[in-house]
Amino acid sequence: MSAPLAPLLETRGVVKHFPLHRTASEFLRGAPARAIHAVDGVSVSVAAGETLGLIGESGSGKTTLGWVIARLYPSTGGQVLFDGVDVSRLSGVHLRRWRRNVQVVFQDPVGSLDPRLRVWQIVGEPIQAQESVSRSRLRERVAELLPTVGLPSDCLDQYPHEFSGGGRQRLSLARALSLSPRLVVLDEPTSALDVAVQAQILNRLVTLQRERGFAYVLITHNVAAVRFVADRVAVMYLGQVVEVGPVRDLLEHPAHPYTKALLAAVPVADARRRRARYRVTGEIPTLVRPPPGCRFAARCPFVIDRCRVEEPPLREVPGRPGRQAACHRVEEVGDIPPETLRTQAPPLPEAAVAAP
Ligand SMILES: Nc1ncnc2c1ncn2[C@@H]1O[C@H](COP(=O)(O)OP(=O)(O)OP(=O)(O)O)[C@@H](O)[C@H]1O
Ligand code: SF4
Ligand SMILES: [Mg+2]
Structure with a gap:
């Protein structure tokens, strides 16, 4: 039997904290340094030619x-392996050479394109950064490249202002693809566009x-886009991946209580499949002092004492x-569809699940 292919990209327990500046009085009191735990121990992988969707509410750490x-941010901990090489350790010329492998398309095509530059300069910029190429050859x-997008x-x-929103996003895409990268991080690539243009992109x-x-x-809030483009999807909550799996199975049968809540909030066009909407309430814990145990405990309708003290590891969903x-209780809650949560959930604090 041949060994499974190594993933193109693999993150192992990646951590990214943003240090907070201490005020003078905190400093004088000797208060400990604090940080925003934006990404806290994330392990995901992406195979060559595969699409991993990344969903989760605002502030969950996707970007x-x-x-x-x-490698636009250095990590605080963990490993980012690309072709098995830990890129978090690369620097200087090695990092510069590696950059051609991974490109990013940003959410805001207006802010990410320099208005003073012409199309050939914008799209050709990554090529110029990596290769010595004449102006005529660059053009x-x-x-x-342009017709491919x-x-x-x-x-x-x-100039960028001469293009529509969709046109500008196509320019961003052309720029990202100019070096034939092996992986493209698409951060909300269509959220600023109208629906018809989203579909084209x-x-x-x-x-x-x-x-x-x-x-x-x-990376997107658009579940329909994930369903259309992604092979697998990872769901993030407060800096951690709480669920991952093949896209259709996960979207049809969410197992983690947070994923159920997230997907229940998405409008479903087909009335026969429309879910009774519910929303989780309760205080969202702070990313500066994440709580011990499960980070979703304060909002979860299934919470038990164990959840508040023991962090649940990512593990197989049975069947x-x-x-x-x-989730500690995935065996019990995995099969419960979102719409029945209000009747089947175990003793529920009144505020935890409320009708909109
Ligand atoms: N450069 C930064 N400095 C300090 N804090 C940051 C920085 N970038 C992000 N954060 C914080 O890290 C957390 C995660 O932010 P991030 O932008 O990654 O979330 P997101 O899931 O992409 O959200 P959205 O869906 O709104 O784009 C947030 O609390 C955010 O305020
Ligand atoms: S571990 Fe507990 S609190 Fe966390 S999602 Fe599962 S049941 Fe809810
Ligand atoms: Mg973001």
């Missing part, structure tokens, strides 16, 4: 994880992946191949 993966390469090759001398991403074998990490969830 920070994406930036650590792309040729950009002109060849659905832009005409004769717009080389235009997502279609283009899928086509490009099929043709050129890119792997994607797709669901390829699925993992970080």
Whole structure:
């Protein structure tokens, strides 16, 4: 039997903390240094040519994880392995050379494109950073690249403001693909666009992946986009991955109570499948002093004493191949669909689950 292929990207217990500055009085009191625990022990993997969707509510650490993966932020701890090499240890010329492997498409196509530069300069910028190339050759390469993202090759001398939102996001995509990276981190690539343009961009991403074998990490709040583009999905809550697995199975049968809550909040077009909506309430713990035990305990309708003291590790979801969830009670709650939570959940603090 042959050994399974090593993933293209693997994070092992990645940590990213942002230190908080101490006030003068805190300093004088000798108060301990504090930090925002934006990403706290995340282990995920992405195979070559695969798309991993990353979902979770605002502030859960998706962008920070994406930036650590792309090495735009140094990590505070853990490992980021690319082709088995720990890129968190790379520096200098080795880091610069490695950068061509991973590119990022940012959420805001306006803010991420320099308004003073022309198309050939914007899209060609990563090439110039990596290779010594003449201006005429650079223009040729950009002109060849533009049609692959659905832009005409004769717009080389235009400025970003001359494009629509969708056009600007296509420019960002062209720039990210200019060095034929092996992995592209797409951070909310379509959230600033209207629905029709979103669909065009997502279609283009899928086509490009099929043709050129890119792997994607797709960060989004758009569950429909994840369903359309991703192979697997990881769900983040307060800096940690609470559930991961093949996209369809996970979205149809969420096992972790947080995933159930997250997906129950997503409108479902098909009335026959419409879920009774519920929302979790309760205080969201602070990322500066995350609570011991399960981070979802303060809001979870299934919480028991053990959850407040013992951190649940990611482990297999029984009967669901390829699925993992970080919940002590996954055997009991895994099969409960979101809409029945209000009647089947064990003794429930009144405030924990409330009708909207
Ligand atoms: N550069 C930074 N300095 C300090 N704190 C930061 C920084 N970047 C992010 N944070 C904090 O880290 C946490 C995670 O933020 P992050 O942007 O990664 O979340 P997110 O899941 O991408 O949210 P959203 O869905 O709103 O984009 C938040 O509490 C945020 O305030
Ligand atoms: S470990 Fe406990 S608190 Fe956390 S999600 Fe599972 S049941 Fe809820
Ligand atoms: Mg973000």
